[in-house]
Amino acid sequence: MTPRRAADRKNFDARRGSAHERGYTSVWQRARDGYLRAHPLCANHKRRREIVAATVVDHIKAPRLREAMESGDPERITASREMFWDRENWQPLCKLCHDSDEQRMEKSERQIGCTPDGRPLDAGHHWNRATVGRG
Ligand SMILES: [Zn+2]
Numbered sequence: 001m002t003p004r005r006a007a008d009r010k011n012f013d014a015r016r017g018s019a020h021e022r023g024y025t026s027v028w029q030r031a032r033d034g035y036l037r038a039h040p041l042c043a044n045h046k047r048r049r050e051i052v053a054a055t056v057v058d059h060i061k062a063p064r065l066r067e068a069m070e071s072g073d074p075e076r077i078t079a080s081r082e083m084f085w086d087r088e089n090w091q092p093l094c095k096l097c098h099d100s101d102e103q104r105m106e107k108s109e110r111q112i113g114c115t116p117d118g119r120p121l122d123a124g125h126h127w128n129r130a131t132v133g134r135g
Pocket of ligand 1: 094
């Protein structure tokens with residue numbers, strides 16, 4: 001393969017990746033909606049015997065799918081995807097519980113997940129930090 005063809009191929013893969021991610025997002029939304037209909041109460045509040053409607057499907061163990069995709073390691077991507085879609089690893093939460101510091105810190109120092117256009121939800125993620133010309 002010539003270097004030029006290799007570059008074209010790389011561009012193609014990048015485009016296909018993002019299209020796939022968009023498709024995957026709508027599939028996820030449907031799966032999430034179905035799950036929330038079946039599990040309508042916040043699991044966290046339920047443990048405290050409080051009835052609060054769940055609006056978010058939380059991954060108990062963070063699959064870190066995006067990080068896996070970025071790593072390009074096929075085994076890691078497969079494992080991450082399995083973790084992502086494993087309903088044993090899902091729990092219904094209200095937004096308050098999902099966004100709470102306690103919940104976040106149990107799992108990691110970072111907020112998990114991304115917006116439909118692929119930006120991380122974590123405000124501290126370097127993609128979301130304003131770049132300031134220092135140093
Ligand atoms: Zn809750």
